[in-house]
Amino acid sequence: MSLSPQAVRHLWAYSRAHFRSQRGASPIQQRRFGLHSFCKATAALVLTLALAPMLGSCTNRGTGAASTSPNDPENRPSVVATSTIIADLTQEIAGDEIVLTSILRPGDDPHVYEPVPADIKAVERADLVLYNGFNLEPALIRLMAAVGQDAPQIAVGEAADALEMDKAGQKQPDPHVWGDVRNAIAMVNAIRDALIEISPEDETLFISNAQTLNAQLNDLDTWVYRQIETIPKEKRLLVTTHDAFQYYAQAYELEMLGTLIGISTEEQPSAQTIQALVSEIKARQVPAIFAETTINPQLIQTVAAEAGVKLSPQALYSDSIGAVGSPGESYIKMIEANTKAIVEALGGRYQPFVASAAGAAGAK
Ligand SMILES: [Zn+2]
16 A cells, blocks of 8 residues: 555655755754754655555545534544644634644654654644644644645744744744743634634634633633742742743743753753853752753753752643643643642742632633
């Protein structure tokens, strides 16, 4: 069994787009990513060919026997979300009215995620693709450009105002917008509007669900602020593995003291970076520092040991919600879990989050 001509075309288009974007990179980026990216793209192609028999067994949407049941998956719009955070918010707004596919799974790192054949299929068949944007998920953004179908592709994270980060003299938007809960409200509104476009008959439901979710998010925003306020001012210092908490720190008045790596996890810290961070932690008497759920904690453990500070027992959920049953299994719970970890590690007094009547009314 072989790949459909369409899938092969998309795959080659994806590979070409990948190399085009590499050619457009700065000389330093080319040196850093050139061979590595070639290997990854080749590996993706080999993987696709290896999985071709499995792909061939998939049934294309609309090719089966006609069904008239509104609950039949064939009759509901197919929506693809790249990040787990966007998938969670989308599920809350759309309920059972769509068939939702989340490309990333809880714990996946969007910065380095490479698409698998099933992702190509999902994007090809989608009626709507919701992604973060600001280059959070570079390989998936390239894939979407390569597939280039008619379905709308909405950069949900770009509904928020970006913080500009200075990287080696170049300004680039920081993609981790959801750290400020008010940005999550902007994301909810963008998702709601995109869903209404593809399924206008469900407009009332989407508006009502988004309203309930936004009421909860409003409560959450106030709650986070109040929790962080309980930390003594001189201890409101955040040290994390990668630079994913600028929005959180700015919204809730913490100082981002330092990180091991920048806004993308593709970087590797130098010995000097580690040493400088250790010195800073010692000088400012930081009570504790934080690992992240999507990144190997080995290096940040080394920093904690070198600096003689505690590593928070709860790693922070940075770029993904947690698995079902974990403390961060939804967007709201991940913000709650992060806030609890930060407040407890830095010497504040934590009170559990309870949504007000408006937010709780529609809570499932
Ligand atoms: Zn990140």
